[in-house]
Amino acid sequence: MGTALTVDVRGVSKSFGHGRNAVQVLNDVSVKIAEREFFTLLGPSGCGKTTLLRLIAGFEDVDRGDIFIAGQRVNDQPPFRRNVNTVFQSYALFPHLTVQQNAAFGLRMKDLPREEIKRRANEALEMVRMSALANRRPSELSGGQQQRVALARALAPRPQVLLLDEPLSALDLKLRKEMQIELKQLQNQAGITFIFVTHDQEEALGLSDRIGVMNDGVIMQVGKPIDIYERPTHRFVANFIGDINLLEAKVSNGKALLKSGHLVECDVSAHSPSSSVSLAIRPERARIVKETDTEANFAGIVDHFAYMGTALVYQIRLLEGTKFLLRETTANGAGQFAQVGSRVGIKVAPEAIRVLRD
């Protein structure tokens, strides 16, 4: 990953509609995306991620703020002047053109010499392994094939940034997994910045160099997948990505006091004494122990238990009534199942607990 910036979004706001019906979609969003970075905008539908992408592409104008691409302010540049290409969610392939002509479209618009257009369009098709179907029309292709053509079409003009608007959402699970790997390889091969929009957290974690988690028109947290998953800064981020248990607690003597009266050891240094916090604990970071075990941090009753093959999943009702999800790996053998209805202790290492402000 280079250190030079390709896309720099500074304090961008955007509303749709007028007067009383105006809806603010983006609120003072800033984000810096580096050269050759695979950056993902992750969030639920309606969080503004697609709007941010469309602002970068130039399909919408910003209300406030600036967008820079490769150091140049592009606010007033129409989409056809920006060195940015988009892979649309619906692919938006030209139905009247063949696969080859689709891939060549961007090059034709650049008025390149005929041989160069042909060569580079074929190169792009080769990159996505679609050369064999170059003379077909989009209507004669499967969803996965159309996806590849859309990628080739967007990559052929060699943009500085490739914008991908939920490109995999229309594919079935198996194909989606394959395409995820291919996308990553393509990005390495093409050596350009990818800005990828998705609501699929697994996809985001697996593909990205960095993720920007969005909600309600703001970017809540930007970081590497491991930071986003292990060290979420907001309840929303913790909740949105993966399964998580959020326990209400109060800061007390450098520890966290649960409602049930248990004192839990964890890092509360960032929080003032006796303030209300949430303890975020991933299901796979907690262990079941005997209730009497001195290592147990708190206790509960097993409500439900499921054997999932690679994991044992417990749903435990804590003493104060909160439900707690716990996942134990079966990698070291299935071990002993705690019986439904039995009382168990739960052990969590202090570093596995993330303390969030309420």
Add this chain to the structure above:
Amino acid sequence: MLEQHSSSQATRNLLLVAPAIVVLVLLVVIPLGIMAYVSLLARGEGSGVNWSSNISGAAYLSFFVEEDFDGSLVPNYSYLLSFLRSIAQAIFTTAICILLGVPMAMWMAGLDTKWRSLMVLVVTIPFWTSLLIRNYAWLIILRQDGWAQEFVNAILPAEWKVSLLYNDFAVAVGLAYSFLPFMILPVFSTLEKFDWRLLEAAYDLGANKWRAIRNVVLPISMPGIVAGSLLVFIPSLGSFITPALLGGGKTLMIGNLIYLQFTSSRNWPFGAALSIILLGLMFVCIAVLALRQKRNAAVSGRKRAK
């Protein structure tokens, strides 16, 4: 068992299409048959046709040649010329309709649904009045010393005094006005289903507005333009009210020529022959387009089957 089933199915299908067949036979096949028969007869003394004359192609021959004073046959280009003039006039009219109608249809397709349906209504309003009245309206607008003419002459240099009425221009205006909806509506209906994200994709790939229209919108609206051109070209070719009124009857179009054969000239066989020739011409136009479309469909169908 299966055979019985399929044969009863065939009978039922035949019954279902029977009304359409009856209408077609009564209103198309029989009248056309009579006309084709008349075109092979000779003209009568008092009436337009001699029903008891021998069958001959004389009427068709007289389209190309005429009998000289000494009885020898010399080529006569005047009818052929009026055909060519009509074709040129119809092409000109179609071109005007394409130039005005296609941008109009594109604009309409881009409107909100509410405004769209209103515009479709507005476009069809001229059909609510009779063709004759519409032509008379143009007669008044373009008339000698009318405001349109004065306006044009005020703009043009003094030595270019023009008259707007009773010329090919007036005929083209009248025809284009009459048939413009036939161009707008098919193009509009092709573009109604247009996926506007394709336009965004074109912008994204570096096409400005004009190039996006030329490379994406226009090719996709082509089936509509072709259909519209046929719908404008064919009635323009056979029109006779507009050339008679706005053209001042100075130049003879096919329609007027045919009209004359059945009225003042009282030469029904020749009129019928002209009609059959015109029909053949139109049939060729449609057949060429239909074949082209079928070939396109066959190409993509074959690929899909792979």
